[in-house]
Amino acid sequence: MNEKKMRAVVLSGPGPVENLVVTERPVPATRPGWVRIAVRAFGLNRSELHTRLGLAEGVVFPRVPGIEAVGVVDGLDPADRDSGLGLGQQVATMMGGMGRTYDGGYAEYCLVPMGQVVPFASALPWEVIGAVPETLQTAYGSLTTGLDLTAGQSLLVRGGTSSVGLAAAALAKDLGARVLSTTRNPDRAGALKEHGVDHVLIDDGNIAGAVRELLPEGVDAALELVGTPTLPDTLAATRVHGTVCFTGMLSNQWIVPDFYPIGYLPKGVRLTAYGGGSADLPVSVLQRFLDGIAGGDISLGPVNTYSLDGIRQAHADMEQGRAVGKLVVLTGA
Structure with a gap:
């Protein structure tokens, strides 16, 4: 046979x-x-x-x-x-x-x-x-389990033109959040605006000052998709009692050498992380997202x-x- x-x-x-x-x-x-x-x-x-x-x-x-x-x-x-x-x-x-x-x-x-x-x-x-699937699972889990994002809050997406960054922006906007997203390439700013992002920041490695010009106290939540090189600056852009979720490693760097929490973390800013799998993507969430794309209500x-x-x-x-x-x-x- x-x-x-x-x-x-x-x-x-x-x-x-x-x-x-x-x-x-x-x-x-x-x-x-x-x-x-x-x-x-x-x-x-x-x-x-x-x-x-x-x-x-x-x-x-x-x-x-x-x-x-x-x-x-x-x-x-x-x-x-x-x-x-x-x-x-x-x-x-x-x-x-x-x-x-x-x-x-x-x-x-x-x-x-x-x-x-x-x-x-x-x-x-x-x-x-x-x-x-994996993009949605990661974005959904980061915003829910990682950040507990709610309507009316502000979200910084560090690495906004990545697939997870775009999905996170779409989910956050659907939730009713104010979204700030970064890109290193000015030519991609228009694509982020068309995707519904409220504020596009050109990332030169230091965007905390630009974030605080928009939101003097800092963002409520931040999704770190670039990795450890930008993590300190992302923490600096987040308000006291705000949360940063470390999810992505676009830079291929994910280790913080000689990590000293008191010196590394701004006082009162919370740092968490997210990594999930199939069990973390409810059937209803996947179906609703696909239906939203089909109906033109969600931008992929x-x-x-x-x-x-x-x-x-x-x-x-x-x-x-x-x-x-x-x-x-x-x-x-």
């Missing part, structure tokens, strides 16, 4: 984009407690760049990268036929070791634990759906689309910061 094959991106080991190779592999077999997904699209994330650069821990090579994917249920073990999932059900999956401890979403099929599958129903194009921001064969170009664009918004690969499956 011929074994069914699929196309997948395999990372041979840490290094340049040339280490990402599209190859043919067997379609993963179903097993109890796991779901096989026919992948229609997957988003790219800095986490996968960290894996390729050798900055991620616990990765065994060769590995199919990818911490997220969207598609349809393609296979279930007979023991899981009463799970509530059915063949053809649209689903998203993310995190939980994908692309690190087991093969991830950079393939035409992937096999993931049932507990990290989020069902939905949408007629949106797959490239749009593919831009949503730009989506940059690639084919599976264009994975090296996509990774190079992500590494060099050449694109605004989310990078999505369509598998063609």
